[in-house]
Amino acid sequence: MIFDAFIIAVRELRRNLLRSVLTSLGIIIGVASVITMVTLGNGATEQVRRQIASLGSNLLILHVGQAPRGHGGVRGKAPPFKLEDARAIAREIYGIEAVAPVSATPMQVIHGNRNRLTSVFGTTSEFFEVRDWPLARGRTFTVGEERAGKAVCIIGQTVAKDLFPYEDPIGNTIRLKKQAYRVVGVLGEKGMSSFGTDRDDLVVIPIKTFFRRISGNTDVGRIEVSVMDESLMEQVKIDMESLMRQRRRIRPGELDDFHVRDLREIAAILSGTTRSMTSLLAAIAAVSLLVGGIGIMNIMLVAVTERTKEIGIRMAVGALPGDVLLQFLVESVVLSSLGGILGIILAIGCSIWLSKILLVPFALDPFIVCISFLFSAAIGIAFGYFPARRAAHLNPIDALRHE
Amino acid sequence: MPGESFVTLRKITKVYGSGSAAFTALKGIDLDIAKGEFVAVMGASGSGKSTFLNILGCLDSPTSGSYKFKGLEVHRFSLNERALFRRRFLGFVFQSYNLLSRATAVENVELPLVYRRMPRKERRLMAEKALELVGLSEWAHHRPQELSGGQQQRVAIARAIVTNPELILADEPTGNLDSEMSHEIMKLLVSLNRDLGLTVVMVTHEDEMARYAHRIIRFMDGMIVNGSDELWDARQMK
Ligand SMILES: Nc1ncnc2c1ncn2[C@@H]1O[C@H](COP(=O)(O)OP(=O)(O)OP(=O)(O)O)[C@@H](O)[C@H]1O
Ligand SMILES: [Mg+2]
Numbered sequence: 001m002i003f004d005a006f007i008i009a010v011r012e013l014r015r016n017l018l019r020s021v022l023t024s025l026g027i028i029i030g031v032a033s034v035i036t037m038v039t040l041g042n043g044a045t046e047q048v049r050r051q052i053a054s055l056g057s058n059l060l061i062l063h064v065g066q067a068p069r070g071h072g073g074v075r076g077k078a079p080p081f082k083l084e085d086a087r088a089i090a091r092e093i094y095g096i097e098a099v100a101p102v103s104a105t106p107m108q109v110i111h112g113n114r115n116r117l118t119s120v121f122g123t124t125s126e127f128f129e130v131r132d133w134p135l136a137r138g139r140t141f142t143v144g145e146e147r148a149g150k151a152v153c154i155i156g157q158t159v160a161k162d163l164f165p166y167e168d169p170i171g172n173t174i175r176l177k178k179q180a181y182r183v184v185g186v187l188g189e190k191g192m193s194s195f196g197t198d199r200d201d202l203v204v205i206p207i208k209t210f211f212r213r214i215s216g217n218t219d220v221g222r223i224e225v226s227v228m229d230e231s232l233m234e235q236v237k238i239d240m241e242s243l244m245r246q247r248r249r250i251r252p253g254e255l256d257d258f259h260v261r262d263l264r265e266i267a268a269i270l271s272g273t274t275r276s277m278t279s280l281l282a283a284i285a286a287v288s289l290l291v292g293g294i295g296i297m298n299i300m301l302v303a304v305t306e307r308t309k310e311i312g313i314r315m316a317v318g319a320l321p322g323d324v325l326l327q328f329l330v331e332s333v334v335l336s337s338l339g340g341i342l343g344i345i346l347a348i349g350c351s352i353w354l355s356k357i358l359l360v361p362f363a364l365d366p367f368i369v370c371i372s373f374l375f376s377a378a379i380g381i382a383f384g385y386f387p388a389r390r391a392a393h394l395n396p397i398d399a400l401r402h403e
Numbered sequence: 404m405p406g407e408s409f410v411t412l413r414k415i416t417k418v419y420g421s422g423s424a425a426f427t428a429l430k431g432i433d434l435d436i437a438k439g440e441f442v443a444v445m446g447a448s449g450s451g452k453s454t455f456l457n458i459l460g461c462l463d464s465p466t467s468g469s470y471k472f473k474g475l476e477v478h479r480f481s482l483n484e485r486a487l488f489r490r491r492f493l494g495f496v497f498q499s500y501n502l503l504s505r506a507t508a509v510e511n512v513e514l515p516l517v518y519r520r521m522p523r524k525e526r527r528l529m530a531e532k533a534l535e536l537v538g539l540s541e542w543a544h545h546r547p548q549e550l551s552g553g554q555q556q557r558v559a560i561a562r563a564i565v566t567n568p569e570l571i572l573a574d575e576p577t578g579n580l581d582s583e584m585s586h587e588i589m590k591l592l593v594s595l596n597r598d599l600g601l602t603v604v605m606v607t608h609e610d611e612m613a614r615y616a617h618r619i620i621r622f623m624d625g626m627i628v629n630g631s632d633e634l635w636d637a638r639q640m641k
Contacts (some may be wrong), residue, residue, distance in 0.1 A: 015505075027603065317515040318514075
């Protein structure tokens with residue numbers, strides 16, 4: 001019976017193909033926008049997750065100054081870190097994998113007649129461990145080079161490509177502040193960050209070299225720490241804070257003049273933003289699904305009026321009110337699911353296209369696809385019920401007399 | 404063969420509309436129909452024949468009165484029960500055929516079986532058999548608009564009998580047909596009545612067609628004017 005009803009429904013909808021498609025437009029748009037939004041949201045979250053993982057998983061960064069709240073925080077007044085702070089963290093806190101003090105500054109880097117404005121990082125070999133960043137070629141600094149503050153460097157992919165388009169950078173020299181540095185290694189590629197900066201645009205030199213030749217002091221800008229296991233993150237963070245309070249002689253009740261940033265927090269903020277975007281768009285989608293449902297109700301009422309005579313005939317030959325009800329319900333469900341299917345197809349197309357444009361991975365969630373489909377079918381039932389009931393409750397003789 | 408009570412109508416009235424616009428189309432109909440009878444209903448236009456037949460066919464409900472069918476109190480039925488009743492006992496033939504124009508002849512004939520949840524193959528077989536009975540086997544896969552009026556009416560008759568009903572209700576079945584075709588249809592109805600034992604109640608305007616019946620009931624202004632069974636009696640005499 002339901003199969004017969006289905007056949008009739010498909011036949012009827014095909015007879016009015018254009019009308020059917022136009023009617024399901026609301027559903028199509030609703031379903032398509034829900035799926036597209038969720039897919040892009042997932043893609044963005046996935047991208048942030050990947051970038052954070054590529055930055056080095058379980059990374060904590062110790063900054064000078066208070067944690068930024070809103071716009072601008074009190075910075076600069078606080079005393080900088082020293083190398084000894086990094087050593088103390090490595091020595092006294094349990095659960096740490098690697099610690100890297102980092103001082104950085106933007107500088108002009110020159111090779112031959114080529115030059116580029118890039119970031120120069122003074123740090124230790126552990127930096128590559130903290131950031132989980134293997135070298136593409138060459139080697140890291142030797143202990144001797146670090147201790148003596150030799151003029152050696154490791155360059156990022158972008159710098160390598162820009163300054164050495166035709167030559168092998170390894171063994172060649174670059175110039176910073178008119179001083180020559182020998183290139184001993186080239187870093188692997190990291191690509192763009194989610195903030196649109198090129199993470200391969202840097203030159204890394206030993207921190208002692210940085211102190212001596214570039215900054216002229218022994219201030220450490222920040223200390224990057226990687227933790228052995230994610231479950232230890234909280235504890236390490238607390239330990240670092242209390243260690244630093246002690247080392248910087250901050251009395252109880254006084255505010256910290258430093259802060260530890262956990263990259264997972266940034267990830268949480270970013271995915272929170274996408275989530276609130278998603279719920280806003282879900283609300284829009286819900287409205288368009290509602291409008292779509294009303295469209296379906298409207299067209300089903302038209303169909304019942306158009307086919308009143310047919311309903312009368314069916315009733316005369318033995319259709320029960322329930323049979324008529326089922327017939328029209330099936331028809332509206334087929335109509336709304338048609339909208340659902342077209343919406344899904346549209347959504348897949350749109351999300352592939354948009355994820356290319358927005359440079360986020362295409363992360364289609366089959367669960368959301370199923371839910372949207374079921375939801376569109378449910379709209380058919382909800383909004384088809386009233387017209388179907390009206391058809392089922394027609395008086396047979398009135399229906400038969402209808403022209 | 405008038406035997407035990409088959410159809411019993413008592414004081415059936417039908418009022419259309421309400422208040423000052425109310426119109427009484429049936430003013431107390433008392434009638435018994437026996438199983439196996441062929442009854443013709445005649446009367447002037449607007450005298451209430453169709454109204455009566457529709458009530459008999461449970462397509463419409465009476466305003467008051469009692470309708471018993473084989474002891475069932477039909478006048479008390481709900482909408483759904485009336486649908487079940489039609490499905491179980493009745494077959495309809497209309498003046499305007501009332502075939503589904505988008506379905507072929509055989510599909511039209513099997514429609515009642517669809518609503519009886521009969522499996523596909525079986526119902527197709529039965530529909531073909533019914534079409535054969537009305538002599539339309541070759542036309543099974545044609546749509547109504549490709550058939551003549553007489554052929555369409557025969558499809559409608561096939562559809563009415565495919566479910567083995569006990570009562571056939573025909574409202575001016577020959578009203579749209581020429582004389583030759585009308586006689587063909589009447590002969591078909593007579594043979595169904597005689598060979599299959601179907602009870603037939605038929606509304607007609609034409610004396611010629613009414614003569615095929617055992618009994619003629621005449622309506623005037625919503626009432627039966629002669630309940631006499633002249634034709635029936637005349638035949639019984641022979
Ligand atoms: N749905 C209705 N609403 C109001 N009045 C109706 C309705 N149906 C029929 N009538 C009236 O009831 C009366 C009887 O109608 P009915 O159709 O039974 O006549 P009839 O004997 O079949 O006539 P005809 O020979 O023309 O078919 C008519 O006067 C008609 O106008
Ligand atoms: Mg009439």
